[in-house]
Amino acid sequence: MAHGDGTKSVWAGEEHPFWERSTQVPIAQTVSFGYQDVDEWMAVALGKEEGHIYSRNTNPTVDVFERRIAALERAEAATAFATGMAAISGTLRTLLAPGDRVVSVTDTYGGTTKLFLEFLPRDGVIVELISTDDHEAIEAAVAEGCKVLYLETPTNPTLKILDLERLAAAGHAVGATVVVDNTFATPINQRPLALGADLVVHSATKFLGGHADALGGIVCGNADLIERIYHYREINGATLGPFAAYLLQRSVKTLHLRVERQNSNALAIAKHLETHPAIEAVFYPGLKSHPHHDVAARQMTGFGGVLSFSIRGGLDAVKTVLPRLQLAHLAANLGAVETVAGPPATTSHVEMTAQERAAMGIPESLIRYSVGIEDVADLIADLDQALAVGAL
Numbered sequence: 001m002a003h004g005d006g007t008k009s010v011w012a013g014e015e016h017p018f019w020e021r022s023t024q025v026p027i028a029q030t031v032s033f034g035y036q037d038v039d040e041w042m043a044v045a046l047g048k049e050e051g052h053i054y055s056r057n058t059n060p061t062v063d064v065f066e067r068r069i070a071a072l073e074r075a076e077a078a079t080a081f082a083t084g085m086a087a088i089s090g091t092l093r094t095l096l097a098p099g100d101r102v103v104s105v106t107d108t109y110g111g112t113t114k115l116f117l118e119f120l121p122r123d124g125v126i127v128e129l130i131s132t133d134d135h136e137a138i139e140a141a142v143a144e145g146c147k148v149l150y151l152e153t154p155t156n157p158t159l160k161i162l163d164l165e166r167l168a169a170a171g172h173a174v175g176a177t178v179v180v181d182n183t184f185a186t187p188i189n190q191r192p193l194a195l196g197a198d199l200v201v202h203s204a205t206k207f208l209g210g211h212a213d214a215l216g217g218i219v220c221g222n223a224d225l226i227e228r229i230y231h232y233r234e235i236n237g238a239t240l241g242p243f244a245a246y247l248l249q250r251s252v253k254t255l256h257l258r259v260e261r262q263n264s265n266a267l268a269i270a271k272h273l274e275t276h277p278a279i280e281a282v283f284y285p286g287l288k289s290h291p292h293h294d295v296a297a298r299q300m301t302g303f304g305g306v307l308s309f310s311i312r313g314g315l316d317a318v319k320t321v322l323p324r325l326q327l328a329h330l331a332a333n334l335g336a337v338e339t340v341a342g343p344p345a346t347t348s349h350v351e352m353t354a355q356e357r358a359a360m361g362i363p364e365s366l367i368r369y370s371v372g373i374e375d376v377a378d379l380i381a382d383l384d385q386a387l388a389v390g391a392l
């Protein structure tokens, strides 16, 4: 019988026995792997025998992390990168050549948007970014033909939802490779490959790592596509290091527990804030008031640990309220065991002007709140005391 997410989180990818019967995954903190027998060395180097040569290409600790995430995404294969952006950039650059067209949406992660607007056009790639709110316009742009359809859901920071099954079908109708950034949902809440995507990318820095102490990225999909992306990465060199891979695979052992807790904490907080007098609007796909709640409920098994809300009083109120939070780092990361809060103006959309953020429907009075695994009653009490400011 196929194992469930909890069992896979703990065990998948470990090929025992490890060195000296170690029960835990050893850190192969080494650049190279030595061979006494030159024939054997050549066989491994030519891929005729299993083994490792040089850690920019492959490393046993990195392998465990790759196999574990591939198992959770129900993918044939995965290849890891130094960061999430390296994974996204490596995937797009593997798939796209000069003259190719890529269709995506305006609400992708800030760094991804920069790739689309600043770097890919420089290499002759034609980029079409369509409003995340308009599925028909995305389908129309895809129908004109494209090599890659790049999607992200839920989005950052306003938690918009894209219908993956519907859009993947549109992509496949024109022969596009469909790529989904699954960082916000994690494979515990959403499995894009089962909904029709060809590739799933993650910033492992966020929920997969979960402790904000290691950067990493990963791409999952069928073996042929992953082989091509692996080849791009081994030559371009944005490899995940063995120590970060160790931390990430160790943290994934609790992914299912952390995400379940973050789902329930976030939903309770979103519901509480929805009725709070200091709050203008709450953005969370688990709320019935969310415009695409039905799509989210269909394609996700949990709604994730990130919500955002706009508060009365604009940016000045944000500057007053944020430092009053006792149980949150004010920082740019998300998906950690600790709650993390910040405005898009300093985090996901720091590269943009206030006017550009407004044009994207990101209010200056928005706070992104990445819920940790603390007791939810303590987090709600903390938010209430922070929001109880006379000036608001």
Ligand SMILES: *Cc1c(COP(=O)(O)O)cnc(C)c1O
Binding pocket: 083, 084, 085, 086, 109, 111, 152, 156, 181, 183, 184, 202, 203, 204, 205, 206, 215, 216, 217
């Ligand atoms: C953080 C993030 C990235 C980039 O990941 P890094 O590990 O910081 O390079 C990409 N996509 C999403 C949705 C993210 O939140």
